Amino acid sequence: MTDDASSDAPQDAPKPRKLTQEEKRQMKSASRLYAVQALFQMEAAGQGADKVRREFENFRFGAVDEDGTEMAEGNLDLFRRLIDDAVTWQAKIDQATDRALVAKWPIDRIDPVLRALFRAAGAELITPATPPRVVITEFVDVARAFFPEGKEPKFVNAVLDHMARALQPDAF
Numbered sequence: 001m002t003d004d005a006s007s008d009a010p011q012d013a014p015k016p017r018k019l020t021q022e023e024k025r026q027m028k029s030a031s032r033l034y035a036v037q038a039l040f041q042m043e044a045a046g047q048g049a050d051k052v053r054r055e056f057e058n059f060r061f062g063a064v065d066e067d068g069t070e071m072a073e074g075n076l077d078l079f080r081r082l083i084d085d086a087v088t089w090q091a092k093i094d095q096a097t098d099r100a101l102v103a104k105w106p107i108d109r110i111d112p113v114l115r116a117l118f119r120a121a122g123a124e125l126i127t128p129a130t131p132p133r134v135v136i137t138e139f140v141d142v143a144r145a146f147f148p149e150g151k152e153p154k155f156v157n158a159v160l161d162h163m164a165r166a167l168q169p170d171a172f
Contacts, residue, residue, distance in 0.1 A: 030072035033142050035082035039116035049087050085123035093122030100162035125167045132164035132171045
């Protein structure tokens with residue numbers, strides 16, 4: 001046995017494997033769902049963005065609940081951006097939503113889950129990092145998760161299409 005110092009050195013930890021495009025897409029989808037839940041919680045419980053964001057980051061992203069079900073890992077950057085932009089741009093997002101709704105149904109009269117969904121989607125539509133059609137498809141899928149038997153996904157599709165055309169007219 002040699003007295004080589006390099007043999008006693010700890011081996012470098014294995015590099016984490018690179019995420020596939022599908023895994024990245026799933027993480028973004030999970031972040032959108034979490035953003036809707038967080039925005040709903042902020043409104044329903046009267047909690048601030050920082051408190052709710054920390055709760056989601058510490059206890060939801062990749063957490064395992066009591067029955068052993070693992071919650072999806074999300075894209076933290078997207079989640080944070082959606083929450084921050086939804087809060088920062090809430091008035092503009094709500095105006096765009098109101099314009100897309102029937103006059104008798106302003107945003108404050110719609111289901112609070114849908115209101116949170118429109119705010120999260122609006123936050124993503126305000127910053128053109130993601131093509132609007134992708135945003136619409138993703139949030140229609142979120143609506144299906146919350147309302148699997150209802151007509152809400154079609155309603156969400158129509159409202160988001162109107163909002164996207166108003167917020168990003170050059171994309172159409």
